[in-house]
Amino acid sequence: MILRREQGGRSSLTSLLPALITVVGLIALIVYFIAVLGWAAFLQTFLYGLTTGSVYALIALGYTLVYGIIELINFAHGDLFMLGSFAALTVLQLTVVGKSPAFPLPPWIALFLALVLPMLFCAGLNVLIERVAYRRLRTAPRLAPLISAIGMSFILINIGLWWKGPNPQSFPALLSVFGSENIVNNLFGTNEVRFSYKELAVILTTIPLLLLLNFVVFRTKIGKAMRATAQDREAATLMGINVDRTIAFTFLVGGALAGAAGLIFGLYTGSSHFLRGFDSGLKAFTAAVLGGIGNLSGATLGGFLIGIIGSFSDRLLGSSWTAATIFGILIIILVFRPTGLVGEQVVEKV
Amino acid sequence: MRNRNATKSRAPGAVAVSSTGLYRSRTEEALRNILHNPVNAVLLGLLLAVVLTYPFLDEWLNLKRITDVIPIMMYILLALGLNVVVGYAGLLDLGYAAFFAIGAYTAALLTSPQSPLNLPNMQWFGNFWFAMVMAFLVAILAGVVLGAPTLRLRGDYLAIVTLGFGEIVPVVFRNATDLTYGERGLGAIGRPAIDIGFLGINFDLGGSPVFGLGNWSTQLPWYYFFLIVGALAIFGLRRLQNSRVGRAWMAIREDEIAASAMGVNLVTTKLSAFGMGASLSGVVGAMYGGYINFVHPSAFEFSTSVILLCAVILGGLGNIWGVILGGFIIQFFDRIMAGELTGFLNDIGTQTGNEFLATIELGNWRFFIFGAALVIMMLLRPQGLLPNARRAAELRPEDQTIQGEVQAEAPGFAGPGIEPTPASVQARESLYEVREQDDSMQEKR
Numbered sequence: 001m002i003l004r005r006e007q008g009g010r011s012s013l014t015s016l017l018p019a020l021i022t023v024v025g026l027i028a029l030i031v032y033f034i035a036v037l038g039w040a041a042f043l044q045t046f047l048y049g050l051t052t053g054s055v056y057a058l059i060a061l062g063y064t065l066v067y068g069i070i071e072l073i074n075f076a077h078g079d080l081f082m083l084g085s086f087a088a089l090t091v092l093q094l095t096v097v098g099k100s101p102a103f104p105l106p107p108w109i110a111l112f113l114a115l116v117l118p119m120l121f122c123a124g125l126n127v128l129i130e131r132v133a134y135r136r137l138r139t140a141p142r143l144a145p146l147i148s149a150i151g152m153s154f155i156l157i158n159i160g161l162w163w164k165g166p167n168p169q170s171f172p173a174l175l176s177v178f179g180s181e182n183i184v185n186n187l188f189g190t191n192e193v194r195f196s197y198k199e200l201a202v203i204l205t206t207i208p209l210l211l212l213l214n215f216v217v218f219r220t221k222i223g224k225a226m227r228a229t230a231q232d233r234e235a236a237t238l239m240g241i242n243v244d245r246t247i248a249f250t251f252l253v254g255g256a257l258a259g260a261a262g263l264i265f266g267l268y269t270g271s272s273h274f275l276r277g278f279d280s281g282l283k284a285f286t287a288a289v290l291g292g293i294g295n296l297s298g299a300t301l302g303g304f305l306i307g308i309i310g311s312f313s314d315r316l317l318g319s320s321w322t323a324a325t326i327f328g329i330l331i332i333i334l335v336f337r338p339t340g341l342v343g344e345q346v347v348e349k350v
Numbered sequence: 351m352r353n354r355n356a357t358k359s360r361a362p363g364a365v366a367v368s369s370t371g372l373y374r375s376r377t378e379e380a381l382r383n384i385l386h387n388p389v390n391a392v393l394l395g396l397l398l399a400v401v402l403t404y405p406f407l408d409e410w411l412n413l414k415r416i417t418d419v420i421p422i423m424m425y426i427l428l429a430l431g432l433n434v435v436v437g438y439a440g441l442l443d444l445g446y447a448a449f450f451a452i453g454a455y456t457a458a459l460l461t462s463p464q465s466p467l468n469l470p471n472m473q474w475f476g477n478f479w480f481a482m483v484m485a486f487l488v489a490i491l492a493g494v495v496l497g498a499p500t501l502r503l504r505g506d507y508l509a510i511v512t513l514g515f516g517e518i519v520p521v522v523f524r525n526a527t528d529l530t531y532g533e534r535g536l537g538a539i540g541r542p543a544i545d546i547g548f549l550g551i552n553f554d555l556g557g558s559p560v561f562g563l564g565n566w567s568t569q570l571p572w573y574y575f576f577l578i579v580g581a582l583a584i585f586g587l588r589r590l591q592n593s594r595v596g597r598a599w600m601a602i603r604e605d606e607i608a609a610s611a612m613g614v615n616l617v618t619t620k621l622s623a624f625g626m627g628a629s630l631s632g633v634v635g636a637m638y639g640g641y642i643n644f645v646h647p648s649a650f651e652f653s654t655s656v657i658l659l660c661a662v663i664l665g666g667l668g669n670i671w672g673v674i675l676g677g678f679i680i681q682f683f684d685r686i687m688a689g690e691l692t693g694f695l696n697d698i699g700t701q702t703g704n705e706f707l708a709t710i711e712l713g714n715w716r717f718f719i720f721g722a723a724l725v726i727m728m729l730l731r732p733q734g735l736l737p738n739a740r741r742a743a744e745l746r747p748e749d750q751t752i753q754g755e756v757q758a759e760a761p762g763f764a765g766p767g768i769e770p771t772p773a774s775v776q777a778r779e780s781l782y783e784v785r786e787q788d789d790s791m792q793e794k795r
Contacts, residue, residue: 073506133725142505143442144728147663150444150656151724158718278652282517285510324521327514334511335499 018337033312040192045315046308051199051268053307054206058261059284060291060299060306061213062126062254068294069230069250070138075149076129078281079156080122080255084262085272086164087118089171097172107174115205118259126255127248135244153278160274168273171266175201202268209260210300216253217296226250230294279323283310286330292340301342405573409566416569418685420641423576424634426677429661430583430670431630436659437668437738438596439623440603442509444655445496445516449628451650452492453485453635455523455530458645460484461540466529478542482636489632490625497624501617504606516655524647535646539639542575572641579637583630587670590626599623600668653717657684660720663727666734675736680720688712 034042059081066074094102095110105113133152137145175198183200184193217223225246228236237243265280266272287306291298306326313325333340384390400407408416428450435443459465460481467475500511523530530536590596598619601609610616639645657680665676692712699707712719727734 071506073510133729136729140728140732143509144732146442146506146509147659148725148728150659151721151728154653154656154717154721154724156721158715158721161714161717282513289510318525320525321521324518324525327517331499331511331514334503334507338503338507 022341033316037315040190041315043193045311047193047195047199049308049311050304051202051307052265052311053287053304054203055261055265055268055303056280056284056287056306057300057303058206058209058257058264059280060287060303061210061296062258063285063288064291064293064296064299065226065250065254067288068296069226069247070134070145071142072134072145072149073285074254075146075281076133076152076156077126077254077258078279078284079153079160079277080126080129081258081262081265081281081284082160082272082274082277083125083156083163084118084122084259085266085276086160086169086262086274087121087259088114088263088266089164089169089272091117092172092174096174111174115260115263118262119256120259122259122262123252123255126251126258130248130251135247153281157274157278160277164272164274166274168271170271171269173270175267198268202264205260205264209257213253213257214296222246222249282330283323283326286326286333289330289338290333290340292342295340295342298340298342302340401577405567405570415686416566416573420569420572420576422678422681422685423573423580424638424641425658425661425681426674427576427580427583427634428631429658429665429673429677430580430587431627431634432658433627433662433668433670433673434587434590434599434630435623435627436662437673438591438603439599439620441500441620441623442505442512443624443627444509444513444652444659445519446512446627446631446658447650447652447654448496448516448519449489449492449631450635450638450654451519451523451645451647452628453489453632454639454645454650455536455635456485456488456632457481457636457639458536458539459529461640462536462538464531464536464538476540478540478636478640481540482542482633485632485636486629487632489628489635492632493624493626493628494621496628497621501620513652513655516652520647520650523650530647533647535644537644539643539645541640541643576637579633584670584674591670595619595622603668656724657720660724663734664723666737668738669734669736672734672736672738676734679735680723683719684716688716 033045037045059078062077062080063074066072066077091114092110095105095113096107129152133148134145137148182191182194182196184195185191215223217226225236225241226249228239228241229243229246229250233243236246262272283306284303287302288299289302290305291300291302293299309329310322310326313319313322317325385394404419405416408414408419428446431449432443432446435441435446457478459467461476461478463476496512496515500508503511524532526532598609598614599622601612601614602616602619606616609619658677661677661680662673663676664679665674666672689712692710695707695710695712699705699709
């Protein structure tokens with residue numbers, strides 16, 4: 001599988017038919033939702049979905065980067081995200097939470113540190129995980145690293161449990177430094193739909209990260225090495241690429257994104273929990289699969305879609321059913337279109 | 351693919367083909383050899399005796415562990431069922447606990463007086479045996495329903511779909527409160543009763559002492575119930591392993607395309623593996639419901655599936671005895687060792703003044719320990735403690751296998767892309783000489 005920007009063109013009518021059916025179905029669903037919820041509630045749900053979706057996109061990119069380069073579903077990635085949120089929380093607790101924090105800092109600097117330090121922490125941890133649990137299994141059958149990744153995920157969950165205990169951890173309401181004014185009200189003079197600077201801040205933090213990733217993968221030398229390694233590891237070695245270092249770099253980038261997502265998601269939802277990584281990770285993985293695993297723009301699109309789907313499911317079915325909805329979608333996609341929405345058809349090599 | 355290479359390179363004595371053409375695993379050959387030694391035979395006999403009389407020993411030695419041993423047996427049974435799917439057919443199932451849940455909830459809904467199905471005109475309602483059979487059938491159905499859409503998927507994608515299924519099932523049981531009472535759980539599940547009038551045997555497994563023995567004997571029928579089901583399962587699985595369908599499972603595990611080319615029907619083979627694995631889980635689910643007398647959605651989550659997978663991998667994929675050992679080790683550790691060891695470490699900690707040891711609670715580290723077990727097993731011994739020989743050959747890294755193959759087939763010859771060594775040149779020349787001699791001899795005739 002290839003980290004590619006362009007998709008191969010599919011032109012014949014028969015191959016367009018499923019896409020057509022999907023589009024028609026989606027439009028019908030949207031019309032139905034508008035009819036049930038009304039315009040305002042529809043837009044509101046959509047905007048919330050977009051916000052959470054941007055975070056899912058960050059996590060999904062970690063899955064897709066790793067899958068693109070070594071064809072491994074990195075099960076531990078979701079739990080890495082959870083540890084990232086715990087690291088961010090620790091930074092915030094040390095700097096701004098409470099009356100007399102250990103190292104008092106102004107909120108802006110604390111936020112910056114709480115973004116950068118967990119990114120470094122998760123990046124380092126992810127490289128370490130790759131080194132310990134996956135590198136030796138690179139030539140082993142595909143199930144071996146997958147099982148190793150499940151084991152790693154359990155280890156990280158237990159570390160999270162040991163770090164912050166079994167109860168949900170609440171984050172300080174720091175996003176209010178961005179103001180809680182309703183942008184929609186300022187622009188259109190209606191309070192029926194809320195979209196505050198808090199939501200905007202989430203999206204405005206994730207989009208530069210996504211653009212940065214795009215730049216790294218498609219414009220830099222190491223990005224070129226990543227794409228070459230993804231295409232053909234042996235040929236990349238022959239071209240003088242240090243494959244081990246390139247794969248480690250991929251884990252580094254994925255881990256950094258997970259760390260950033262940890263802070264953003266924690267601040268936005270106001271809490272974190274040692275099992276959060278498992279279900280958020282699975283949702284983000286669904287996003288990666290939805291977009292076509294191994295495809296960067298696909299993972300981003302999938303992340304936003306999963307966020308929106310989850311938001312509508314919360315609204316219409318109740319949040320206790322959301323996990324089932326998303327996993328149902330995952331199963332349907334894997335069964336009917338394993339290459340995802342924008343993925344290319346890959347013939348399985350024998 | 352790599353699997354084909356792996357199957358070609360047979361480890362010496364890996365698979366013995368008996369005169370009837372049935373495969374006999376290396377472990378069984380080893381077992382046969384072990385039994386020639388009288389000491390081993392006595393030890394094995396002793397083990398069997400302990401297993402057969404454990405409840406009495408437990409009471410006699412005052413161990414008070416029977417309520418831990420029965421769940422251990424239950425997990426071993428589940429691991430055996432998972433072994434059919436993962437070990438025999440090579441389909442990585444990460445949602446196996448879902449079938450366990452389906453079996454338990456089927457039994458609960460068919461026997462619990464709280465169940466919404468408790469209708470006056472249902473004649474069989476409340477009968478455990480009927481519920482157990484229904485759990486068996488419903489679980490098979492669920493296995494086939496899950497299996498059908500995943501037929502086209504392989505490897506990691508299949509794992510994810512089964513994982514998704516395993517997540518959806520508890521969510522449904524948790525949220526369908528009209529049927530299952532959700533978080534409140536379902537209680538008072540029916541328990542089996544054995545009433546053989548003409549033999550004068552009449553006891554139920556409902557928690558009253560049997561045979562006029564003391565209070566401890568309430569667990570006695572359950573122990574033997576699980577033991578009998580376990581023995582039947584082992585017998586059945588061993589027969590299945592050597593049957594047409596069992597060999598087909600192993601064939602698709604090794605190479606799906608090659609198996610299909612040899613006439614193995616992929617659809618029925620995969621579905622039968624899913625159905626077979628699920629059915630055992632369903633039966634055990636019904637027994638679990640009766641034994642615990644309560645079902646709750648939290649008992650069937652992802653961690654249950656992974657702990658079972660851990661047992662299968664630790665013991666040895668595809669080998670019944672290995673899986674039993676693995677299930678025993680994992681559950682023995684989880685239920686008995688962790689507690690004992692915690693107390694032991696705490697004692698050492700208090701005596702030596704080490705605060706870490708004095709307060710450590712191993713039960714809080716079980717996920718860490720299981721996770722580490724999976725990683726370490728994959729790194730060091732991916733075939734498990736008691737491996738199935740064929741499975742072990744498949745799990746060997748690709749490069750090593752090819753190398754081994756080349757060396758095995760042509761000793762002294764260098765592999766492709768490797769400079770010929772003097773020894774290999776010599777070997778080749780001597781081979782040519784032999785051939786020339788053969789040719790000249792044929793010409794003379």
